[in-house]
Structure formats: structure tokens, C-alpha cells
Amino acid sequence: MxxxxxxxxxxxxxxxxxxxxxxxxxxxxxxxxxxxxxxxxxxxxxxxxxxxxxxxxxxxxxxxxxxxxxxxxxxxxxxxxxxxxxLRELPEDSYYIFDLEDMEVYSDDGEYLGKVKEIYQTGANDVYEITNKNKSFLIPAVKEVVKKVDVENKKMVINVIEGLLE
Missing domain, CATH: 2.40.30.60 (RimM)
Incomplete structure (x- = not known):
């Protein structure tokens, strides 16, 4: 590797x-x-x-x-x-930035939302920029929103709370 x-x-x-x-x-x-x-x-x-x-x-x-x-x-x-x-071993539910970049993002009902293009480290929590064609939106990297991260398959599932994709 x-x-x-x-x-x-x-x-x-x-x-x-x-x-x-x-x-x-x-x-x-x-x-x-x-x-x-x-x-x-x-x-x-x-x-x-x-x-x-x-x-x-x-x-x-x-x-x-x-x-x-x-x-x-x-x-x-x-x-x-x-x-x-x-690399160090990371604690559970922690990821390296390079593992998240270009990860495909889906809603919890299976709708394809885009790919992680950028990760912003804001202090309180990271924020992921998701892009799909000409659309782009930001999601907070918190447990209420990010439900599953599958590094091996480069797939993330998020809970689309009201107003998140606007």
C-alpha cells in the first residue's frame, strides 16, 4: 500500500x-x-x-x-x-480526510446527492462540501446528519434534515 x-x-x-x-x-x-x-x-x-x-x-x-x-x-x-x-489508528467514527474525498453521498432513502469535494475544518465540527453537477451544498459532520460512512466502498449516507439541501 x-x-x-x-x-x-x-x-x-x-x-x-x-x-x-x-x-x-x-x-x-x-x-x-x-x-x-x-x-x-x-x-x-x-x-x-x-x-x-x-x-x-x-x-x-x-x-x-x-x-x-x-x-x-x-x-x-x-x-x-x-x-x-x-498513519495512526483512528478512534471509531473518525476518518482521514483523504478517505472522505470523492466519497459518494446518498440520502437515507437511497437518493444520490453527489460527492464530497472539500472538507472544511471549522473547529466545532468538520463541514463537507457535496457537489453534484452544478449544485453544491454544505453538510455538518455531526451524528444527527452523517449516519454511515463506508470507507471501503467510498459511500456516505446522510439524514437529510429540513433545510439542509437548500
């Missing part, structure tokens, strides 16, 4: 020693401390994590063989990833 999972987007450099400023693509940004290595998208290279620290909801990392600002600058606007076997 050698699938790459994006865990951060490199948005800038920091300092002159090659640190990369990353926007974390994970709920638990301190997860980076557990990682021994990541893959850089730009050159598809496995790199050892030499240092990690945090400030203002950003992750600052120093990677093997990126030792100066000029080299670090070439990685801007690219991603760092891990392999699927580096």
Missing part, C-alpha cells in the same frame, strides 16, 4: 539554516515529533527529520540534506508526505 499521504504544505523558509515553514494538514500537528522521516514531493526523496518545532499553528522542520535558505527556498509551495503505514 505504498500510497503517499500529505501531512504538510511548505509555505516558506525560516532562517538561514534550511528550516521549512509548513502548514500542517493534520489535526494533531505535534504528530510531526513522532515521525522519523518524511518524503518531499518536489524530488520524491525520503528525508530524515532532524528538528521540529511549532509557532502560531505552523510547523517548522529541518530535513536531511536541506542545509541552507537557498536550497530550502526550492521546496516552497510543495508538500511533505508520509507512507500509509506511518
Amino acid at each position: 505504498n500510497d503517499y499521504i500529505k501531512v504538510g504544505k511548505i509555505v516558506n523558509t525560516h532562517g538561514v539554516k534550511g528550516y521549512l515553514k509548513c502548514l500542517p494538514l493534520t489535526d494533531d500537528m505535534e504528530r510531526f515529533e513522532e515521525l522519523k522521516y518524511v518524503y518531499t514531493e518536489k524530488d520524491n526523496t525520503k528525508r530524515k527529520l532532524k528538528d521540529v518545532w511549532y509557532r502560531n499553528n505552523m510547523v517548522y522542520i529541518l530535513l536531511e540534506n536541506i542545509n541552507d535558505m537557498s536550497t530550502a527556498e526550492t521546496f516552497r509551495d510543495s508538500y511533505i508526505s508520509i507512507l500509509e503505514d506511518q
Whole structure:
């Protein structure tokens, strides 16, 4: 299952020693401390994590063989990833964003509603953007609405409460 999972987007450099400023693509940004290595998208290279620290909801990392600002600058606007076997086990009724993307969504009476195109992390609960042709609507990721998520078959069933699809 050698699938790459994006865990951060490199948005800038920091300092002159090659640190990369990353926007974390994970709920638990301190997860980076557990990682021994990541893959850089730009050159598809496995790199050892030499240092990690945090400030203002950003992750600052120093990677093997990126030792100066000029080299670090070439990685801007690219991603760092891990392999699927580096993922943590999630609690029941929790899902990785990549598992939900493009999932087909049906009402609890079997009507096809569209596909999950975007997931917004709002703090209180996630919100899924469902699109079908030219229509788009937002549904809250709460138990009253999302009734079933079948990751294996890429299918979600929701309870269409009054006003939800308007």
C-alpha cells in the first residue's frame, strides 16, 4: 500500500539554516515529533527529520540534506508526505480526510446527492462540501446528519434534515 499521504504544505523558509515553514494538514500537528522521516514531493526523496518545532499553528522542520535558505527556498509551495503505514489508528467514527474525498453521498432513502469535494475544518465540527453537477451544498459532520460512512466502498449516507439541501 505504498500510497503517499500529505501531512504538510511548505509555505516558506525560516532562517538561514534550511528550516521549512509548513502548514500542517493534520489535526494533531505535534504528530510531526513522532515521525522519523518524511518524503518531499518536489524530488520524491525520503528525508530524515532532524528538528521540529511549532509557532502560531505552523510547523517548522529541518530535513536531511536541506542545509541552507537557498536550497530550502526550492521546496516552497510543495508538500511533505508520509507512507500509509506511518498513519495512526483512528478512534471509531473518525476518518482521514483523504478517505472522505470523492466519497459518494446518498440520502437515507437511497437518493444520490453527489460527492464530497472539500472538507472544511471549522473547529466545532468538520463541514463537507457535496457537489453534484452544478449544485453544491454544505453538510455538518455531526451524528444527527452523517449516519454511515463506508470507507471501503467510498459511500456516505446522510439524514437529510429540513433545510439542509437548500
